[in-house]
Amino acid sequence: MxxxxxxxxxxxxxxxxxxxxxxxxxxxxxxxxxxxxxxxxxxxxxxxxxxxxxxxxxxxxxxxxxxxxxxxxxxxxxxxxxxxxxxxxxxxxxxxxxxxxxxxxxxxxxxxxxxxxxxxxxxxxxxxxxxxxxxxxxxxxxxxxxxxxxxxxxxxxxxxxxxxxxxxxxxxxxxxxxxxxxxxxxxxxxxxxxxxxxxxxxxxxxxxxxxxxxxxxxxxxxxxxxxxxxxxxxxxxxxxxxxxxxxxxxxxxxxxxxxxxxxxxGSINPVVILPEAIQNRGEALAKTYAGSITLGTGQFCTNPGLILGIKSDELTEFTQNLGKDILEIQPSVMLHPNIVGAYEANKSKALSQSDVTIVADYESDVQSNYARQVITTVEGKTFLENPTLHQEVFGPFSLVVQCEDATQLETIIKGLEGQLTGTLIAENSEANEYQDVIAALQNRVGRLIYNGVPTGVEVCPSMVHGGPYPASTDSRxxxxxxxxxxxWARPFSYQDWPNDLLPSELKNENPLNITRTLNGALSKETI
Amino acid sequence: MxxxxxxxxxxxxxxxxxxxxxxxxxxxxxxxxxxxxxxxxxxxxxxxxxxxxxxxxxxxxxxxxxxxxxxxxxxxxxxxxxxxxxxxxxxxxxxxxxxxxxxxxxxxxxxxxxxxxxxxxxxxxxxxxxxxxxxxxxxxxxxxxxxxxxxxxxxxxxxxxxxxxxxxxxxxxxxxxxxxxxxxxxxxxxxxxxxxxxxxxxxxxxxxxxxxxxxxxxxxxxxxxxxxxxxxxxxxxxxxxxxxxxxxxxxxxxxxxxxxxxxxxGSINPVVILPEAIQNRGEALAKTYAGSITLGTGQFCTNPGLILGIKSDELTEFTQNLGKDILEIQPSVMLHPNIVGAYEANKSKALSQSDVTIVADYESDVQSNYARQVITTVEGKTFLENPTLHQEVFGPFSLVVQCEDATQLETIIKGLEGQLTGTLIAENSEANEYQDVIAALQNRVGRLIYNGVPTGVEVCPSMVHGGPYPASTDSRxxxxxxxxxxxWARPFSYQDWPNDLLPSELKNENPLNITRTLNGALSKETI
Incomplete structure (x- = not known):
């Protein structure tokens, strides 16, 4: 009660x-x-x-x-x-x-x-x-x-x-x-x-x-x-x-x-889509990402708020498909009127920036506190010059950046603030050519995802949910x-401490039978 | 050159x-x-x-x-x-x-x-x-x-x-x-x-x-x-x-x-001397500590600047012996006139505090830049009430605090700022009675030493040289x-990353033959 x-x-x-x-x-x-x-x-x-x-x-x-x-x-x-x-x-x-x-x-x-x-x-x-x-x-x-x-x-x-x-x-x-x-x-x-x-x-x-x-x-x-x-x-x-x-x-x-x-x-979780992948799977990717962007009304810290591609007809087509697909998804309710208010304000701010093209904007009436999804697109140059476009719009919003070439793509990634995740959408055959792009992306994020979506954080020992500032305050x-x-823990040393006063974890007998580093080697041995 | x-x-x-x-x-x-x-x-x-x-x-x-x-x-x-x-x-x-x-x-x-x-x-x-x-x-x-x-x-x-x-x-x-x-x-x-x-x-x-x-x-x-x-x-x-x-x-x-x-x-590296130890080994301890306090002209971050004991004739005798022994050590040169200047200033400040008794002060003439060693003593109550006495005097200086009883000793330890080290001088038979004192000391330091001196930091995997603020800025x-x-490192995750793009440490083949945590268990196995 x-x-x-x-x-x-x-x-x-x-x-x-x-x-x-x-x-x-x-x-x-x-x-x-x-x-x-x-x-x-x-x-x-x-x-x-x-x-x-x-x-x-x-x-x-x-x-x-x-x-x-x-x-x-x-x-x-x-x-x-x-x-x-x-x-x-x-x-x-x-x-x-x-x-x-x-x-x-x-x-x-x-x-x-x-x-x-x-x-x-x-x-x-x-x-x-x-x-x-x-x-x-x-x-x-x-x-x-x-x-x-x-x-x-x-x-x-x-x-x-x-x-x-x-x-x-x-x-x-x-x-x-x-x-x-x-x-x-x-x-x-x-x-x-x-x-x-x-x-x-x-x-x-x-x-x-x-x-x-x-x-x-x-x-x-x-x-x-x-x-x-x-x-x-x-x-x-x-x-x-x-x-x-x-x-x-x-x-x-x-x-x-x-x-x-x-x-x-905050995090805008950049997604890099390489040319071959977009050529081969553009349509399916658009569907997948329309789903990821609107999942939980876009209220995930790993929501893909930024999609980076290299200019091509296929990227244009992908962007249009993404816009079309996202409009087919029924709007859903946000957590609180304050969250809706912030979403609307941040969205308006993003949309009002120079040279931002609106690809899709859910314009029909929605119930109170429901979020209208939006897809926008800009040229690489525009994105590079306007830090406002780097800011998170918490909600079902994403921005597709059309880069001139791989060099501009790398420059854009290097200029990003720290992120929780980065995603690479690629064919295996092309990924090797983009090692510099991948290295740049790694340096800005806590987790790299291959051919997937950033939403969904598996709880397992190998997971990193964090990243360079401002994704987290301490990337370590x-x-x-x-x-x-x-x-929440700190290392602590005992020097020449009597065995019976030591905590169980450090006693000669290893009563808890834990794995310890004993004189440099991992071991469960007693002393 | x-x-x-x-x-x-x-x-x-x-x-x-x-x-x-x-x-x-x-x-x-x-x-x-x-x-x-x-x-x-x-x-x-x-x-x-x-x-x-x-x-x-x-x-x-x-x-x-x-x-x-x-x-x-x-x-x-x-x-x-x-x-x-x-x-x-x-x-x-x-x-x-x-x-x-x-x-x-x-x-x-x-x-x-x-x-x-x-x-x-x-x-x-x-x-x-x-x-x-x-x-x-x-x-x-x-x-x-x-x-x-x-x-x-x-x-x-x-x-x-x-x-x-x-x-x-x-x-x-x-x-x-x-x-x-x-x-x-x-x-x-x-x-x-x-x-x-x-x-x-x-x-x-x-x-x-x-x-x-x-x-x-x-x-x-x-x-x-x-x-x-x-x-x-x-x-x-x-x-x-x-x-x-x-x-x-x-x-x-x-x-x-x-x-x-x-x-x-900074750190003043408290040393707690328990009653039986001082009774049995007071004279030897005084000699050992006179050496530790003056080692390297007291210019170690682990220099024992604070000695805590419980009032007794033996503690008084120890303090006098410590003073006598330290005066028998030849003064030595400090690193720089600025360090000498700071030592003299901090020493004077400490000596000028109310109710501080000077046990030993090397008064003979010394060469330029040589440090005159000093031992002082105060009552527990005085130390508790005057935070100036908690400050480090970088150089061959130490303060013996005469506590009323174990309770006051514990209170004093609890009120200390974070320290690199804490030392316990005890007979094995008495240490168990002072578990609360030891626990309080552990909570304020990065390393506990038993029946030794804090000077000397062994370079080994189990060493902690750090501690709660201000011993360090991050006790972790x-x-x-x-x-x-x-x-200087941060954890980083790859999700569904192709094997040939992974760093060697994470590849299926484990080419570096390192120990990894594989599905929860330590192993050198390949995948």
Whole structure:
């Protein structure tokens, strides 16, 4: 049952005076439930509890953390239709999507549970002593990853489950041993509270310290700002706009103790279509991309907002087909009137730039909060000269750039800001000729896709969901996959430490039977 | 032969109008050689060359990078006495130290050469496709670490070789595939130029692209500021003061494209001595610590500047012994008059604080630029209330804090800023009673040492030389050991990429025979 209150640790709390409601974009009405924004006192209490909880939580076993994470997954599933209905009522997204995203969220939690139960993730590294080394004895040094401390997670508007309350950032932080304080996304505060209740229930059932998790409601920026500035907070995870992520990064950098911010932000996900491919498969590609651009009403961070090709009749034909195909797709609802407003504003800005040709613009009437898809095209020169055209238009929008030649294509790619993904559409026979283009693209993105679409982010150890700024604030980390735990952990060394005082991961007996780097070689051996 | 010029890529260059000299603190005179500070044009040219070089350097094989790194080591050794003499003349450090540091530098270069020749460091991770998975086929995704781009390295005053021109930051960055631009430390510009000449020679001999390395002279902050703000620079490595490191961190954070700064900065390296240990071994400990505090004239970042004990007759006796022992050590020369000046100023500031007792102060006359060692002591309460006493006094200085009890000891540790190291001096029988103290200490440091001294940083895979801010600007990385390469690399994914276009590390055949994570398990198998 949704109460509209915050979770300050395991306690429901609503001491603040500010309230707000969520919005159903399908019915175009506010939802009934009133949410209480966290007060400054509640924020401070949540951080104080998290700091206290950290003292215990950071050294509990991987097995117990796994039980906690699996219990969260179980409790989320137990929320059943209430969760799915709330999700749909706060996002306009269909039930199938809600269930798919719930599946992904549960899968992520269980994947991290497996990771910490197994224990290899701490990268245990042991160099044993050489007491008779000259001129100096070699000490015994042993290293492992340990958690940073309380982490603040900002939920994403477009993924109320997988990138929000119990999403990837939270799952990874809890797995690392960091307490989490979620700044709940105001657009889906109900979904957030339900998931928070599942986490709190799981924490209680598995005996986690009070404060290991808190969920704070907020309608504006104040709660987030207060959290990021709080000395008790040691790291920040964010998924959202460049403006939002950068603001948090700047706040964190200005602290007396700067802290890491991993923000996964905007991206236009360039797609490079090579000549032979467009010649052979232009028609099919247009269909595929019309689908990818409008998938989830274009509200994916990996949405293909930029298509780069080399001028040819086939590219012209592809562009026209893309326009035709996209107009055949029924418009769908966006997450919130504010998202629609931003889409319309950004689209208008893009369309009003000089020398932009509109290929397709869904002009028929649509229901409130539905997005009209648009395809535009420009010459390479125009794109190069106008940075406004490089900006993301969050929604079902894409721009086809007609480059003069491969050199201009490469120049354009080199001038792009950092991106989550880059896609190469090519025949195998021609890809080799474009090595410079591919190298340039690699240097601007976190993931390269061959003959596919960028939408769809597989949750697996080899996935990188991140990339050079502004795709993320730190390209050395990923937001998806088990490696994302490294955002919230730091290496730590023990020198000549007595075996019985060492953590299990580093003890001579290797009681957890984990794989360690022992004197330079991977091994499960005892010492 | 030292020319006083900058290396802009492989070319010697001296277009600027600003010049400076280095200083011999032993003879208390300027050295003769005049150095030309890099001009803005030279800075921009170095970055442009580095960016060009990156396009080639980032994809050369590990084997070729290894040859380059080993050639640097060879060329440094070939500099022979000229290097050692220049080093001594610019630092006042003895020949033995110069040779030891050269050995360490060469060892680091060869260690990174081995690392990249072997190739496992890229953390290759492969998840193969499951085309018939429902509801969606699983793509083939493969990940490896790739270099960030040109890195600027700021040399350290106190380690002209191991943490400067071809030191750990440079070796790690080159190993990762990042071109390096060194902002040479003005106090040892000659040593820097010699080492730079070795790197350039090695680059030419092994066919590295021009611009893979540049060495820029500077006497003030301008060159460094210009470099860190330059859009072509993608990361920064720094070893030095908190003020300097923080200024660079702030500059990097304010860029349009923020970039990672790994700065290893100040630390007072708390040493906790437990009661039984001081009772049993107080006298010997005093001798050991008098040596550690004055080692290298106290000019180590791991110098023990803070000793924490619980009030007792034995602690009083230890403190007196420490004072007595340290006065028996002959004062030694510091690196530079500016370092002496800072030491004297910081020492005076510490000594002038209320309720600080001077235990030992070397009052006899000393030669110019020699440092007079000092031991002070305060009550726990005084230390808790006065943050000035928490500040580093870079030099042969230490403060013994007499805590009321274990609770106050823990409170003091919890209130410390981040540190590179923490040391526990204990009998095995008593350590277990102080688990809370140990946990608190672990939370503030990057490395814990048992019954040893913090000075001496073993170069090995399990070493962490870093720690919570301000010990470093990002506790998730280390400055020493092969893992330090991770500061300069980012994960990158290929999705459904054709085998013949993949880098060797990810090809089906595993031609480099590296260990990879294949569908979740470590393996050298082919696919």
């Amino acid at each position: 949704i109460t509209g209150k915050n979770y300050i640790g395991n306690q429901l709390s609503a001491n603040g005076s500010k309230t707000f409601k969520t919005f159903n974009p399908v019915s175009n009405t506010e939802n009934e439930q009133v949410y209480s924004e966290a007060s400054v006192e509640e924020i401070h209490e949540a951080v104080a509890l998290a700091s206290q909880a950290f003292a215990e939580f950071r050294s509990i076993s991987g097995e117990r953390k796994a039980a906690f994470l699996n219990a969260i997954a179980d409790e989320i599933l137990a929320l059943d239709t209430e969760l799915i209905q709330t999700y749909c009522s706060e996002t306009g997204l269909p039930e199938g999507r809600a269930m798919g995203e719930r599946g992904r969220t549960v899968f992520q939690l269980r994947t991290f549970a497996d990771l910490v139960a197994e224990g290899d993730w701490v990268e245990a590294t042991i160099d044993t002593a050489i007491p008779d080394r000259t001129p100096m004895p070699k000490p015994d040094v042993r290293k492992l990853l340990i958690p940073l401390g309380p982490v603040v997670v900002f939920g994403a508007s477009n993924f109320p489950l997988a990138y929000s309350t119990a999403g990837g950032d939270t799952a990874a932080a809890l797995a690392a041993g960091c307490p989490v304080i979620v700044k709940s996304h105001p657009m889906h505060a109900g979904t957030g509270e339900l998931v928070a209740s599942a986490i709190v229930k799981a924490a209680e059932k598995t005996g986690m310290p009070n404060g290991v998790f808190s969920n704070l409601n907020s309608s504006g920026i104040e709660v987030g700002v207060e959290l990021v500035k709080h000395p008790g907070v040691k790291a920040v995870g964010f998924t959202g706009s460049i403006r939002g992520g950068r603001a948090l990064l700047d706040l964190a950098a200005q602290r007396e103790e700067p802290i890491p911010v991993f923000a996964e932000m 980390f990923t937001a998806v996959g088990v490696s994302s735990i490294k955002r | 030292i020319t006083g010029k900058n290396y802009i890529g492989n070319q010697l260059s001296a277009n600027g109008s600003k010049t400076f000299k280095t200083f011999n603190p032993v003879s208390n005179t300027e050295n003769e050689q005049v150095y030309s500070e890099a001009s803005v044009e030279e800075i921009h040219e170095a970055v442009a060359l580095a960016s060009q070089a990156f396009a080639e350097f980032r994809s050369i094989s590990g084997e070729r990078k290894a040859a380059f790194l080993n050639a640097i080591a060879d060329e440094i050794l070939a500099l022979d006495t000229e290097l050692i003499q220049t080093y001594c003349s610019e630092t006042g450090l003895p020949e033995g130290r110069a040779m030891g540091e050269r050995g360490r530098t060469v060892f680091q270069l060869r260690t990174f050469a081995d690392l990249v020749a072997e190739g496992d460091w890229v953390e290759a991770t492969i998840d193969t496709a499951i085309p018939d998975r429902t509801p969606m086929p699983k793509p083939d995704v493969r990940k490896l670490l790739i270099p960030l781009g040109p890195v600027v390295v700021f040399g350290a005053s106190n380690f002209p070789l191991a943490y400067s021109t071809a030191g750990g930051d440079t070796a790690a960055a080159l190993a990762a595939g990042c071109p390096v631009i060194v902002k040479s430390h003005p106090m040892h510009a000659g040593t820097g130029e010699l080492v730079a000449s070795a790197i350039v020679k090695a680059a030419e001999k092994t066919g590295m692209p021009n611009g893979v390395f540049s060495n820029l002279n500077s006497s003030g902050i301008e060159v460094g500021v210009e470099l860190v703000k330059h859009p072509g620079v993608k990361a920064v490595g720094f070893t030095g003061s908190i003020r300097g490191g923080r200024a660079l961190l702030d500059l990097a954070a304010q860029r349009e494209e923020p970039i990672p700064v790994f700065a290893e900065m 990385f280390t400055a020493v050991g092969v893992s330090s390469i991770k500061r």
